[in-house]
Amino acid sequence: MNRPIRIGVQMQPQHADYKRIRMAVVEAEETGVDMIFNWDHFFPLSGDAEGLHFECWTMLGSWAEITSRAEIGALVTCNSYRNPDLLADMARTVDHMSDGRLILGIGAGWFQRDYDEYGFEFGTPGSRLADLADALPRIRARWRKLNPLPTRNIPILIGGGGERKTLRMVAEHADIWHSFSDVNALVRKSRILADHCADVDRDRTRIERSVAVPAIGTTAPGEFAAPLVEAGATMFTLGVSGPDYDLSAVRRWVAWRDQYNAATAG
Template sequence: MNRPIRIGVQIQPQHADYKRIRMAVVEAEETGVDIIFNWDHFFPLSGDSEGLHFECWTMLGAWAELTSRAEIGALVTCNSYRNPDLLADMARTVDHMSNGRLILGIGAGWFQRDYDEYGYEFGTPGTRLADLAQALPRIRARWRKLNPLPTRNIPILIGGGGERKTLRMVAEHADIWHSFSDVNALVRKSRILADHCVDVRRDRNTIERSVAVPALGKTPPASFARPLIESGATLFTIGVSGPDFNLDSVREWVAWRDQYNAANR
């Protein structure tokens, strides 16, 4: 499958008031990004740990009304924080609010402070992955029962790189796999994902590969992206944080995307 390059931006909802976050979302859509993500945490992940912060899914509902073209989603929702059937209904609702632009990004969870302060059981990586494995079919089953149904088959993005469990879930359930790997690890994990796809009789090419990329300094997007594209990645997401949400690098990536896609039609 010959996929076009896509560009995402993660508007990290920390260290800024909501008015500034809102402005950043509007600006990001105006730059032409394909997807606008936030994240699903209750406290900042960098900088002042007690700094300003806002909740993920409440925000996505507002972004559904605020935007009109870009897809939206969390990179990624923590499975532990919500009942899977409730999460399915929330996703279906935002899907309708956005006229079919929601991506359900989901993962097993990892940030212990969120769990401890909000009263969730942190458990172990194994128990959290087991919970995610049980949740994914429940989410799809709930979507089939809701009235109205989702506007489309809501794409599921699974984040993580665990080779035995997470990549198996990607093969079984995901439309997009988000990797936090470098190029060498991405190549290895892509091979393992391909093996899982064979086991579950899934065409590996139906799964889009997504990676996070840094805000650029002197390295142009073309040079940075080339080995990632050769490794199968086609979705590149730049994270930006408050209070400023500088989108200069995002504009560079979008301009490169347009040049690349035009040259590779």
């Protein structure tokens, strides 16, 4: 399956008041990004650990109303924080609020402070992955029972790179696989994902490869992306933090996307 390049931005909801976050989301959509994500944490992950911060899914309800074109979602929802059937209903609701633009990004969770301060059991990496494996079919089953149904087959994005368990879940459930891989890891893990897809009789080309774009200084988007595109990545997401939400790098990536897609169209 030939896919166009897509560009996302993760608006990290830290160190800014909500008015500034809202303005930044509107500005991001105006730059032409394909997706606007937040994250599912309760405290900042960088800078002042006690700094300003806002909750993920309440925010997505707002974003559904203030945007009109870009897809929205969490990169990623922590499975541990909500009952899976409730999460399915929340996702269905934001799907309707956004006229079918929600991506359900989900992962097993990792940030222990969130768990400890909000009273969730942290468990082990294995127990959190097992909980995610149990939750994914429950989410899909609940979507089939809700009235009204979701407006579309809500895309599921799974974040993570665990080769035995996480990639198996990607093969079984995901429309998008999000990783922090360099090109060598992406090639290796894509082969493993292909093996999992074969085991579950899933067409591996149906799963979009998504890569996080780190702080890369002055590196041109094309220079950074070329080997990853060659390895199968078609979705690139930049993280932008408050309080400033500087979108200059995002604009460069959107411009590169447009040039690349125009050059490879047809």
